[in-house]
Amino acid sequence: MAGEDRKHQILAVAVRLFSERGFRGTTTKEIAQTAGVSEAMVFRHFATKQELYAAILDHKACTTGWKFEPAEMAADAISRRDDRAVFEELALAALQHHQDDPDFQRLLLHSALEKHELAQMFFDQFVLRVYDFLGSYIRERQREGAFVEMDPAIVVRAFIGMVMHHSLNNNLWDPTRRLLKISNEEAAQHFTNILLNGITAPMSNSEDRRVVEANGNASNQEFKE
Amino acid sequence: MAGEDRKHQILAVAVRLFSERGFRGTTTKEIAQTAGVSEAMVFRHFATKQELYAAILDHKACTTGWKFEPAEMAADAISRRDDRAVFEELALAALQHHQDDPDFQRLLLHSALEKHELAQMFFDQFVLRVYDFLGSYIRERQREGAFVEMDPAIVVRAFIGMVMHHSLNNNLWDPTRRLLKISNEEAAQHFTNILLNGITAPMSNSEDRRVVEANGNASNQEFKE
């Protein structure tokens, strides 16, 4: 097999094993065996185990990772002031990403627990910017009178919490979906609905208020009577 | 030092180290050194490293752990149908617990990632019951017309997501609180408020609606006009 191909193959194997067992929990021997080569081959392509780990992080950061610009996300919905679409699109993108690449979330968690640089990198280059980006939108909408006054960071924390925790359940705690079996689309809709409207029912004698049920771009017009 | 005391001391050290570096990431030598004894002492009290880990899990499960009955929580608020108090109390208890014992959450995460039995145990004996318990309450309130119709599991997922993710940020991702500095009480109030009312502002020409701002047991009366 050609050099680069083999290198990629070893990398792919390592991603899977590191995401499953963590850095210290994975041996170079295991990686070699799973890749069907000798240990010497691993060290031919990556001088040290640490270098292999770093290569994974780079790879993840550049490909599947957070290279997608938060500022570019949901740009259309944002300009339309379609709150429902904004949150739903962001949630769906995240849920889909975590579903398509479950290794990513595990790798990230391992990194955070092991206090590896990836965790810090991810936090600085992605999480901070998401809070900034989403927070700005929320602040604007508050000024426009669409959202109640409240530290935008709390709102971001709450929403991301719903989404991330759902992915964490799907990927880590409850992969067989014992607690909740639901499509990403539905999940994104429900979380958005809860964030925007809460779960308290409108009073029974004015049933026409807040009738939206997470469909389309009804946005926040539903309070008009 | 007496046998049991020493055993407890080693256990305590091991809890901290395992929670920081995980099972495979912690060596028996480190444990011994940190405890100020020789490695032989560790193996005198715990035949194998695995046995030490198991002892930790038992200890955590029985003491700090989830031995507090979910069914007993917020019993008073539940009987009063004080939704705000119900969710706020549960959130506060969880946040407080995670703050008082951050090792617990890390240990649990390591276990889940390493697919250790603790994770399964915790899920079966605690998570399932919380969903059951909170889900039942939500279902009742839906029948009473207080909450909108929606799979209760989704509501539980959303609320627990906000709370757990907040703790995860505090303990793991953002211990210096760069993103959000807030007391547990405030966090519990805000998350509860979002869950019950969402963040959409009432229309400006009827400002007297939904004026609650997370104070006391106003509950869900705020839609009356």
Next chain:
DNA sequence: GTCTATAAATAGATAGAC
């Protein structure tokens, strides 16, 4: 109870033949 010394296995990493 506690230690030092050490065994046995496994880890990461290298040498050198093909």
Next chain:
DNA sequence: GTCTATCTATTTATAGAC
């Protein structure tokens, strides 16, 4: 490129003296 063989350090675990 790929392998086998090997080196060195570390890790779990034990023996036996005090």
